[in-house]
Amino acid sequence: MKVNSMFNSFTTINPGFYTTIQDEGRWGYQAYGMPVAGAMDRYAYRVANLLAGNQANAATIEMTMLGAAFKFDENQLVAIGGADMQAKLDGESVSNWSSFLAPKGSELRFGYAVSGCRAYLALRGGIQVPSVLGSRSTYTRAKVGGLQGRALQQGDSLDIGRDFGREVRPRVLAAAFIPRYAQQIGIRVLPGPQDDMFTTEATATFFRSEYTISDEADRMGYRLEGPKISHVGKADIVSDALPLGAIQIPAHGMPIIMMADRQTTGGYAKIGTVIGPDLTKLAQAKPGDKIRFQKITEPEAVEALRQERESYLRILSSWEETPESAPGGCKRTLKVAVQGVEYNVEIEEISD
Amino acid sequence: MNGIKLLQAGEQGLVVEFGNIIDEVVNIKVHRLAKQLAQDSGSAILEVVPTYRSLLVYFDPLECSRRELGELITRLALAGEAAGGASSGRDAANIVHIPVCYGGEFGPDLDFVATHNNLTVDQVIAIHTSTPYLVYMLGFTPGFPYLGGMSEQIAAPRLEKPRVKIAAGSVGIAGSQTGLYPVESPGGWRIIGRTPIEAFNPEHPNPFLFAAGDYLQFKAVSRDEFGAIRREVAAGAYRPEITSLQRG
Incomplete structure (x- = not known):
């Protein structure tokens, strides 16, 4: 104690x-x-x-x-x-x-x-x-x-x-x-930075198929299982940076989504990046859950980010109408410690 | 201007690609742009991550649009080209001097590297310490440098079975690359020595000994010198030797 x-x-x-x-x-x-x-x-x-x-x-x-x-x-x-x-x-x-x-x-x-x-x-x-x-x-x-x-x-x-x-x-x-966490989730993806390293068929497969989160899914990244994604040539690149949500495709053709604890750089081609606002869905998904990827445009992705930020402000303002700050009742409760003893002090603004 | 590519890396990421090869000239352009963005940009740029041949820029698209950021970057890259011509350009870089105790318990694979290349152990050390190596980028673990410029004369294949634990400070060779392990980690590099100084210490006011774009110059020290430096490091009294290299 x-x-x-x-x-x-x-x-x-x-x-x-x-x-x-x-x-x-x-x-x-x-x-x-x-x-x-x-x-x-x-x-x-x-x-x-x-x-x-x-x-x-x-x-x-x-x-x-x-x-x-x-x-x-x-x-x-x-x-x-x-x-x-x-x-x-x-x-x-x-x-x-x-x-x-x-x-x-x-x-x-x-x-x-x-x-x-x-x-x-x-x-x-x-x-x-x-x-x-x-x-x-x-x-x-x-x-x-x-x-x-x-x-x-x-x-x-x-x-x-x-x-x-x-x-x-x-x-x-x-x-x-309050979000509802489903076992089948849709995840929005912006193509790039190496989307040109995949065949047209492979890109179509990626955005059309269902992928399953494997048992190898932790804070570093999620390995997925599903239809194989083929590269035009090699799968390896000269290492570059791994953005949050990057979808790497190694030579075996199975996607890996890079999460919070990802290494900063990586050497596999990246077909796309999960948009930030959709990472919440991935973070709440478990091995065995199913993912479908949806290709979106840059303005759509920025709009999703704007909506996410706005939701925090709307949440805060949803609490402003509580009695503690409602009009006419500017009452505040303060905790005050005097010589080690705590008191709750209520302060009310009285207007005339 | 030999063409930079601006690539999409999520709604908050923009990759500026200078090439797709491991090349000193390409890499120096990456670091120059990283430095310029740190100086010239406003609050919209959150972080930049330089790698071998590209720069990832994290930004806030609600503060600055991708198009505006792209224009700023193109302008800076063009200005950099103009200042430096087609070559790497002129600017100063740090050389960080790294004392290394080669061989023995600190470098269990030094004999292998020598035998593999038909050299004596002393020749391997002489070649390894003969020239500064450019830190192309940091990655793998905090503070791990990807170095360029090691002589093919001391190249050696990776271990077939990686070691589970490599001590912090270990200096190794993998293929024609050399590097050092800032934190204890598993790894398959051939370990030829160990440095007594800390490349990464999160408690230190300067947690990282070197940055991407710096050069590392290895220097052979005896077992006794290793111990002396180690004690200085532990007492917080060690100051790494850093000199300046004029490029261009």
């Missing part, structure tokens, strides 16, 4: 299958061969942080397939989103895509993902592991970021930042913003 700690903290009771600390990712160092990492599903990650009232880029917990269990050492506002892992707070079900108060001493347990693949746990204030090269994201292959560069283990205790901003009330995400 910690006394007079600067931080709240929580403890990992059960680490689940593969649980790591992730934020927006370690951008800016790919020129040095440093993979970006970061949340696989940026939509679920960002929405969980919005639900928790966090700053952009706050570090969260990413769980995979089988969730973890945590115990809270202090009262803590938490938010969950992404895959539905049947979360229970002290045995009582809590809604996915919502934030709620986890009381001091309570246990939050996640189970198996009944829909989707990756769940996010955001904590008001964000997880306070050291920032390495501008990010707290865990990249396990080089043991960088997160907690000692590794996945969480039983007994790991983590600090949570204190946010002295406006008190955040528990929030619920409106149904319109």
